[in-house]
Amino acid sequence: MPALNHPRPHTETLANGLRVTLRHAPDLKRSAAALRVAAGSHDVPLAWPGLAHFIEHLLFLGTERFPSGQGLMAYVQGHGGQVNARTSERTTDFFFELPPQTLAGGLERLSDMLAHPRMNLDDQLREREVLQAEFVAWSQDAAAQQQLALFNGLAAAHPLRAFHAGNRDSLPVPQPEFQQALKDFYQRFYQTGQMTLSLAGPQTIDELRTMAEAFSAAIAIAEKAPQAIPTALMDSSDNSYQQVSESRLDLLFTFEALPESSPEALAFLCHWLNAAKPGGLLDKLQKRGLAGSLKAAPLYQFAGQTLLHIEFKLLANATPAAIREQLMDWLEFFAAQQNWSGLREEYAALLQRQQQVSGALQLAQRDTEQLGTELSEQGVAALKDILKQIGAVDNFSGEWQLPAPNPFLRSEAPAANAGLIRGQTSAHRGLRTFAQDRSRGRRERSSMQFSTALPGNTDEGAIYLRWRLDSAPDSRLQSSLENHLQPLREDARQAGVDFSFSAAGNEWLLKMTGLQEPMPTVLEHALTALTKIDADFPQTEPKSPALIPIRQLLKVLPERCLENSAVSADLPQLWSNAGWDGLAIGLSAQTQAAMGVALSRIPGVADNQLTPPPSINSQHVWNTVDTGSSEHALLLFCPTATQEISDEAEWRLLAHLIQTPFYQRLRVELQLGYAVFSGLRQINGQTGLLFGVQSPSVAAADLLEHIQHFLNELGDLIQGLDDATYLAQRQALADQFDNHALPNVQAAELLWQAKLAGHSSDYLTQLPEAILKIDRQVLLAAAQRLNNAEGGWRGLASEACPGAPWQGAK
Template structure:
């Protein structure tokens, strides 16, 4: 059986009496557990008369079941535990998954099986949830990737289910009709039973305990045999070129391949191909196209795959030069595929791929492991390498045997076409030709960080600006956090984007080596994070110093362009997520005064004034030498005296980020900073955040039906901690959303006053028990330590806050809610809309 010491051994599958297929992954020492259920039915299995029925049912299952009301169900339960959960309806399967503290796994599974087996499907809840799907449909109707896939379906084979509309909206879900209700119940009966479901569990529990939990779930599901489903053949229009109008998205070129009749091992073969096609290694496809100034990035997407049939898309983000030469880009990709399909590439690339997969699973979180192993043919130590190689050969032969469908997206005006789902402005174009180029492809360079040759030795002396925190992590993880502080009142978006661009290929290589590299722009500070496989971190830091200090000249040009692009909202990324990306800069930089332009001389001047501080956690003492040597080459000067913290001001600041882009939806963020820095204040706000999170979601999403993207939580951005409220809505204005948030806080005051004492005490006690990250949860422990230091606290701050939580009374939460409601430390609102007439600066 799979264990945490053997991350690439595929977990075996067993079938329980009712038919539930189960795979168990004991993770000794983990503080977290996870569950993933895959129902083998999706949007293509729903009745054709009711597009979106499968997606709609996925939503309805969260709205109450026989033994748990909506307020007691899986979503509020996992949220209350500080966990994570989600669900996804794809073409031929639907997934439900969550991760939470290990001691709560059984309670989570009880709720999961009850919602799958015994949903209420209340008519009133259906009417309300249909409006949520309508809001989601309207948002997706502006999403670039969604529209691209819809255009591909129309162009590839309009008779295949892939071309159909399956998201669902108000018009396709007639919940008032008896026939629809019969279809909904029929779909649930046909597919939501043990024979159609797989369960994967991961956690620190012994195998026998996990097995017992799986048996409980099997017993709670109806017993029926697996339903077999037929798939019509997929045909591709030969040599088709199309153009799709996308006004608020970055231009892209898509090469789509319709594949059919491939063996089951085509699944790992596609993952293998994707790894190398998107590789940013020197000499690889991406780097060569970038050096030729034709393309910024390359990736492979699979918008549809089932039973050896699918649509594989190579997506390129072209430069201006590449936009003018699409045929050259298409030919380059096909030429690289011919090179890569040669047998000579298999052995060296396969060995590197094995190291990459091994490192990606090493110390992966429980849910990450489950999402990998849910594919029964995912690469493992016992994979059939010959079968994968043969499948790769058949796969690339099909891709090269017929010209791909080419889809170009830009702002060019195209006619609207008639569709049954998402609106498309699409036109066909004559295929373009080019003279083939001899690219002289070579084997991409190996990733040196996958096999670091670290010479260990202890440091003679260390900088006081770098805090060392032990002990050594026994699972081999480490984390290095670095923060550069600048003068208050200026921001440097062009320069930060320059470094982000320059670090792009570095971050990719680090990720392959098991290290997450992230560069963050916090307005008047920049932060570099390296978290993961400890032995690789000193080499990575040492190797990227030249990039940080003196990026290549092309990065400055691209950095300025990225900063200009980032200043405008787009349909490439969900609107509320774009606002979240901007929020940290706006919290510490209220004036948002543009700073230096993207030039090497400007960056050099900025580094001269920067002061850095950092935290190294989890490293062995024998690694302090190479890590310290790398730190000594950091740009800027060590921060020996902490920066004085400013007192909060009771000012309401509103940031209108709409720019010139007209967006059909409104996104709104409200961040409420802590009024003081005491442990008791933080404890009160954190507990309050847990108490109101589910209520906020239920009020604004389910009852008021403002939109599908609604959440609230306590969080920290850089040194700023507080409460965050977020809403994206297709119907409500920013002012209306603000009114709803204020009304919710007012109503929460009444509810808190009426709440039973034992409910408040239990919430505070549970929050206290779970607040301090477990020693076995290295990521959470490192994150807490870094957040404490950034906020100007000692590393043991979480212990202090947890102790304060245990002493909280109703009055403490009442005071916290009043301070929150009255903006005692000010409010920061970010929206793609103008501020209210009064009360905001």
């Protein structure tokens, strides 16, 4: 495994009191900023619940220098980045990721919105309605209410028991007292002494420091304001409590006065508690019919206080007492392992792997948390203190085992001959490396293509395997397969490989991204697991956590874009008739050679002639989805009329130009809902514009009318751009596909979608060239084709078909 670049960031405190962490990572293709303000919902005066979250929202409404259409959100989205913010109990976080050359512009906008917020009453009243809509959805969300109920065993005076969401009643905007509280909170906490800025990117430390200094120049200077220490977590001397429902047991442990290193100790403990390995806690609970799963995680940590939550999904024979007895016995076994030297070694290896595959934003956020890459000696001492407070002493009675080492964390020996694929037979002559087959045409006709669109000399790669089935897999079979793969997925994730196995219609997709070194072994294990699952799968589909309506629609959208087919639960039959093809991206010759055994075990029949997905040209197809909610949700997907790259380029430029105006119109001006978005989406090789809205009060048919009205004005929007702005926006979009700025995971997904659409391997070169050829008249014609629904429109909503020209899906 290659050595890590600067595993520890540079940290310092600037002269004005701003604490900064700066990470120079030359291999990153993006840069990121994560700003943490030491103030959250528990720092708000009791009279004004939700005030901290309200301020977070207000800061994004634009400033005099950067109005909303030019502010941070619009800027980041315009450069193909990502941006968000989050208010927690004691912190508020702002974070974004951008191409390196645009990081300074993002920091300039973040600084301005923090230093010069526009908080006029009209803006506040509009934004309060957004929080009200969020509050209504939160109040109706069973999972959110269940999470809130976990705090019911705590002391009544502790702020975790209080209301913090914020709504129309708790935020009386017109009242002078509220305005004074808003001003006081902002002035006390939004200053340099309360802030930590983490920057990560390929820039040098000196370049990052210069940007940090420029960011802080406009921020008010003050010393750190102390945050009040809350009352004890428990009223009594007890340090734990439990909650029991029909299918779930929640155990909660409280801790007081833990040392500063306790977060790393708890992360270490939870990692091994969650390990689904033979001889461990979950393994024994499953074998005894007590619990099907467990999840341990800290719910709250501040000033030495911690609330540890362990959730068990109960099985038929379960009793809370039996589960707690096994848990305590395992904790006593764990406490007896002295300094956990072997577990610490593996834990350090997996943390280093995770850091190696982390993007700029993940690294910046990790640096903000000040997390190390191992369990330190101070962490060991804290862990012993935690186990002591739980009551775990060296007095276990069960036959427990330490988790077996993760097989994917060990480096594989180099292949003897990188020019040959191990295990290849005459039946697999199409599975060739680029070294073996220099004929581009022949290479692109094989069922497994090894793409050279990305260089193979980096740590990362990607593998896609698709099967076209005669029938759609039964949902219970699909759930069983996903559950069967879960332990393997976790081992792979720890080793730096993310993989998923998903179904859409009559297709299966196995997708792997991350470090290429372990990929051949992970792929081999995954294929073996997929073909050797027990025929006996659960007759009832396990319940998944409830999703909000708009997320439910997004989840089923790919399936609705495929033709419906008969459903089958016969796994051997599904595999025997399956046709497969695949794409491997960015793999070195050595990794390609190591894939031979895995490729020889792919079930089904190699098929490089799989048909493209069906089109709905000129049709208006409506899909009604029962979301089980009183909220209204709508997705509108508008595919291109053809698979030509020129059509895709035009759709991408339309999506780029309308993203901010669409949000501004429906979310800010019309206040239709709180989940409002638009963008380009590729589904099974089909490129389309996707619009989404969730609203507590506006029906789907009316939401559709608002979207159509917006689209009807696209011509005016395009004509209203001056030449300089049009050219700059077009160039900014084309720059997003530059190989030096495009993260490997995103590039791999683009190449896979290009393969499904039938494009050639130089797609990533052709696409930005096509974007730069789009003049204003061409884009106006594309907008007209969009409004004419030449590629068809597909609607997904929680309500019935609105009538002509819409027709219900068959």
